[in-house]
Amino acid sequence: MSAAPTATGARSAGFTRAMLTVCAMSATVMQALDTTIANVALPYMQGSLGASQDQINWVLTSYIVAAAVLTSPIGWISDRIGRKKLFIICVAGFTFASLLCGIAQSIEQMVLFRLLQGSFGAALVPLSQTVMLDIYPPEQRGTAMSIWGIGVMLGPIMGPILGGWLTDNYSWHWVFLVNLPVGIVTLAGLVTFMTDAPAQAKLRFDWLGFLALSIGIGSLQLMLDRGEQLDWFQSNEVIAEAIISAAGFYVFFAHTFTTQNPFVDFAMFRDRNYAGAVTFMFVVGVILYSTLALSTPFIQGIMGYPIVAAGMLLATRGVGTLVGMIAVGRLMKILEARTLIFIGTGLIAFSLHAMIGFTEQTSAHTVTVMGMVQGFGLGLVFVPLSTVAFITLPDHLRTNGTAMLTLMRNIGSSIGISVVTAMLISKSAMFHSHLAEKITPFNDALKMPDVAAHLDVGSTAGLAALNDVVTQQASIMAYGNDYKMLFCVCLAMMPLVFLLGSTRKAAGPQAQAVHALD
Numbered sequence: 001m002s003a004a005p006t007a008t009g010a011r012s013a014g015f016t017r018a019m020l021t022v023c024a025m026s027a028t029v030m031q032a033l034d035t036t037i038a039n040v041a042l043p044y045m046q047g048s049l050g051a052s053q054d055q056i057n058w059v060l061t062s063y064i065v066a067a068a069v070l071t072s073p074i075g076w077i078s079d080r081i082g083r084k085k086l087f088i089i090c091v092a093g094f095t096f097a098s099l100l101c102g103i104a105q106s107i108e109q110m111v112l113f114r115l116l117q118g119s120f121g122a123a124l125v126p127l128s129q130t131v132m133l134d135i136y137p138p139e140q141r142g143t144a145m146s147i148w149g150i151g152v153m154l155g156p157i158m159g160p161i162l163g164g165w166l167t168d169n170y171s172w173h174w175v176f177l178v179n180l181p182v183g184i185v186t187l188a189g190l191v192t193f194m195t196d197a198p199a200q201a202k203l204r205f206d207w208l209g210f211l212a213l214s215i216g217i218g219s220l221q222l223m224l225d226r227g228e229q230l231d232w233f234q235s236n237e238v239i240a241e242a243i244i245s246a247a248g249f250y251v252f253f254a255h256t257f258t259t260q261n262p263f264v265d266f267a268m269f270r271d272r273n274y275a276g277a278v279t280f281m282f283v284v285g286v287i288l289y290s291t292l293a294l295s296t297p298f299i300q301g302i303m304g305y306p307i308v309a310a311g312m313l314l315a316t317r318g319v320g321t322l323v324g325m326i327a328v329g330r331l332m333k334i335l336e337a338r339t340l341i342f343i344g345t346g347l348i349a350f351s352l353h354a355m356i357g358f359t360e361q362t363s364a365h366t367v368t369v370m371g372m373v374q375g376f377g378l379g380l381v382f383v384p385l386s387t388v389a390f391i392t393l394p395d396h397l398r399t400n401g402t403a404m405l406t407l408m409r410n411i412g413s414s415i416g417i418s419v420v421t422a423m424l425i426s427k428s429a430m431f432h433s434h435l436a437e438k439i440t441p442f443n444d445a446l447k448m449p450d451v452a453a454h455l456d457v458g459s460t461a462g463l464a465a466l467n468d469v470v471t472q473q474a475s476i477m478a479y480g481n482d483y484k485m486l487f488c489v490c491l492a493m494m495p496l497v498f499l500l501g502s503t504r505k506a507a508g509p510q511a512q513a514v515h516a517l518d
């Protein structure tokens with residue numbers, strides 16, 4: 001007689017879990033897409049809003065800075081007002097801010113609305129990860145992280161493709177308006193299906209710690225974003241931002257280690273698995289966004305593919321990531337998480353080594369294969385990393401832990417993009433100078449009939465054509481130099497996998513979370 005109610009209750013719990021999974025995924029995808037989806041629409045927005053090149057870059061900078069600053073207090077706010085209330089507020093605010101961005105009439109309005117969007121969007125990824133960890137039992141959390149990770153990893157890859165398609169076929173406004181139906185459905189699902197733990201209304205807030213960390217992160221983000229445009233430390237603005245950032249971080253750490261109730265509970269870093277996972281997540285952020293920032297202009301500018309074809313080539317990495325995330329759940333039944341992370345990092349390094357040799361003659365087949373290998377490696381790294389980070393972390397530190405993990409990935413992304421972009425520009429100029437030194441009337445290669453017919457150093461047209469060739473070759477060498485740097489970063493990180501403890505030594509439910517995945 002009791003079997004029927006039990007089965008009915010199980011079906012009801014399964015349906016609720018499925019609906020919350022959809023809500024968490026949609027929130028993750030919204031936030032991840034909006035990190036990159038606006039990039040391709042910037043030239044169209046610049047003309048429509050009457051903005052300068054410097055002003056239009058603030059459309060990206062304002063979102064990044066707001067999201068970075070407000071990621072850190074998510075744990076406290078969640079405990080203070082309740083996770084469900086915070087999630088609902090953030091989804092509603094993000095959706096409304098997307099509407100405002102879509103109807104903005106001036107650059108000032110757009111920057112303000114992007115600040116709002118970044119502020120509300122900061123909590124979406126860590127809260128969705130926390131919800132996924134909460135609603136699945138320990139033995140299914142690896143699978144849950146695989147599902148959740150798809151949105152995080154595919155969002156930055158699909159953003160430029162979707163943004164380009166919407167802008168070409170409709171207008172740049174739809175880059176933001178596309179969030180409205182997704183946000184409304186997500187909001188309705190959270191209101192209907194999500195439950196909440198009691199809020200801790202008397203929880204005190206560490207204002208000094210928050211302000212110091214916010215100043216440190218915000219100034220760092222501004223420095224990284226503006227540095228390339230202002231020639232880095234040749235600019236007084238960049239120097240000032242670096243000093244302010246260093247001072248903010250100093251005050252934050254000094255205060256955190258001397259106060260009884262710090263803003264960030266460093267107890268989470270005493271967990272070996274979590275500390276190692278945070279380190280690796282920083283590098284994942286560097287690789288994920290830096291390679292995307294390099295591959296997009298290389299495929300379009302050097303290889304000459306149109307935007308749609310370039311988007312399809314870039315999407316192959318997403319396909320590899322998807323396959324890796326599907327496979328990793330079963331692989332974790334027979335292999336330790338750290339073993340998979342080591343293999344995945346090796347595959348990423350292998351693909352980056354191959355990309356060092358990419359030229360304008362590289363075939364689409366080679367780009368596709370290397371993209372899928374790299375994506376598969378990212379899938380093998382990301383899911384075990386997201387799982388093992390919380391395998392031994394106490395439950396009361398989980399929300400703070402997800403926020404810090406997201407923050408470290410975002411900082412890694414900003415640093416990675418800034419470094420590879422700065423290196424690309426400086427090395428292109430250096431290689432161009434070196435190659436130009438070889439262009440003399442006495443160079444025997446330039447005297448060959450086939451070469452001299454097109455690259456006549458004695459004519460203005462020939463010199464212009466020769467400069468185009470030198471510029472292209474210098475750019476190819478600079479791209480290869482960037483890929484080589486990222487390759488070295490991957491190699492350097494591989495031994496650090498042993499910072500992660502052996503998951504087979506975890507006891508009870510923790511061991512099941514890794515070795516009994518569905």
